Amino acid sequence: MRLETLAIHAGGESDSETGAATPPIHLATTFRHGPAGERIAGYEYQREGNPTNDRLRTAIAALEGGATALTFASGMAAATTLLESLPSGARIVLPDDCYSGVRMLAAEFLPERGIQVRRVDMADLDAVRGACADGVDLLWAETPSNPLMKVSDIAALAALAREHGALLVCDNTFASPVLQQPLALGADIVMHSTTKYFGGHSDVLGGALAFKREDEFFARVTHRLHITGAVLAPFNAWLTLRGCRSLPARMALHCSNARRIATLLEAQPQVERVNYPGLASHPGHVVATQQMRDFGGMLSVQLRGGREAALAMAGKLRLFTNATSLGGCESLVEHRGSVEGPLTTTPQNLLRLSVGLEHVDDLIADLAQALQ
Numbered sequence: 442m443r444l445e446t447l448a449i450h451a452g453g454e455s456d457s458e459t460g461a462a463t464p465p466i467h468l469a470t471t472f473r474h475g476p477a478g479e480r481i482a483g484y485e486y487q488r489e490g491n492p493t494n495d496r497l498r499t500a501i502a503a504l505e506g507g508a509t510a511l512t513f514a515s516g517m518a519a520a521t522t523l524l525e526s527l528p529s530g531a532r533i534v535l536p537d538d539c540y541s542g543v544r545m546l547a548a549e550f551l552p553e554r555g556i557q558v559r560r561v562d563m564a565d566l567d568a569v570r571g572a573c574a575d576g577v578d579l580l581w582a583e584t585p586s587n588p589l590m591k592v593s594d595i596a597a598l599a600a601l602a603r604e605h606g607a608l609l610v611c612d613n614t615f616a617s618p619v620l621q622q623p624l625a626l627g628a629d630i631v632m633h634s635t636t637k638y639f640g641g642h643s644d645v646l647g648g649a650l651a652f653k654r655e656d657e658f659f660a661r662v663t664h665r666l667h668i669t670g671a672v673l674a675p676f677n678a679w680l681t682l683r684g685c686r687s688l689p690a691r692m693a694l695h696c697s698n699a700r701r702i703a704t705l706l707e708a709q710p711q712v713e714r715v716n717y718p719g720l721a722s723h724p725g726h727v728v729a730t731q732q733m734r735d736f737g738g739m740l741s742v743q744l745r746g747g748r749e750a751a752l753a754m755a756g757k758l759r760l761f762t763n764a765t766s767l768g769g770c771e772s773l774v775e776h777r778g779s780v781e782g783p784l785t786t787t788p789q790n791l792l793r794l795s796v797g798l799e800h801v802d803d804l805i806a807d808l809a810q811a812l813q
């Protein structure tokens with residue numbers, strides 16, 4: 442089945458009890474069992490699983506081409522549960538440019554658990570090879586990356602991970618499975634903030650992991666999730682499952698709007714650089730063309746005139762709301778350096794745009810008046 446069909450039907454079967462044509466929500470925290478705790482329909486307690494969550498797990502596994510999937514209370518809960526399932530002493534390599542929450546997790550919390558972290562430019566394979574030279578247990582890719590939109594070569598990283606007997610995890614939040622399927626390119630685990638494109642309406646927090654194999658590591662992460670408890674609430678699972686149905690259609694419009702905007706912005710004299718993998722000028726364009734079906738709805742723009750010029754433009758935009766996050770119907774802009782705080786390494790002249798589903802000509806007019 443093709444992805445557009447899976448997005449609607451995987452996990453979306455009609456309700457066997459009532460015939461309801463769309464999925465019901467099960468809010469129960471507890472499920473009747475036999476006198477010795479025998480499960481009747483496979484469920485016991487919401488933290489250990491519930492039918493609404495299982496539908497979403499089925500949908501995400503199908504869309505990513507995985508053997509199975511887990512859902513979490515947020516993207517950060519997914520990343521944390523996964524990384525803290527590694528044994529003490531594990532060595533991980535993280536991208537220099539990636540979501541700031543993952544950077545903080547790596548800087549503040551993982552070392553306390555005895556996990557050694559190295560950060561490197563994942564788009565530079567020689568640098569990654571060097572960082573792995575004296576052993577590695579897990580490589581973390583985020584492609585395209587937040588906020589510089591760097592592209593890393595998933596198949597090449599997977600080959601490197603295999604050489605070292607390491608796992609390759611890919612944060613696929615920016616692309617979504619509609620545009621990129623890391624498991625098919627050799628990754629072992631895909632991570633998502635489903636808060637973004639999966640939810641699609643900026644109204645539901647969530648995270649997910651899709652696993653290539655239902656193996657011992659999957660069992661370890663599942664056990665940790667059930668005990669530490671960062672589970673997705675059923676209502677949030679239901680909203681996210683609802684988002685899956687329109688994900689391919691939404692992604693098509695996000696991509697075409699962002700491509701038009703990136704191309705136009707690149708031609709403006711006030712603009713120093715546009716970071717969008719769909720542009721021929723992007724250093725990762727060739728790799729992106731090989732591993733992505735389209736280039737997504739995210740881009741960042743660096744302005745001549747530094748921080749002041751970036752803040753002035755952000756302040757003048759009317760249709761692009763000044764807000765963090767991404768992947769919703771409405772367009773957003775943020776001065777990423779300010780949002781990331783004092784330890785940011787993001788250039789101060791950079792604005793990150795989440796291009797929404799408004800008419801592209803209205804978005805272009807808004808950008809044009811803000812650039813004046």
Ligand code: PLP
Pocket residue numbers: 515516517518540542583587612614615633634635636646647648766
């Ligand atoms: N990964 C990426 C690429 C993100 O952009 C984000 C959030 O912005 C996260 C992970 C974390 O997700 P959440 O906010 O759902 O915890």
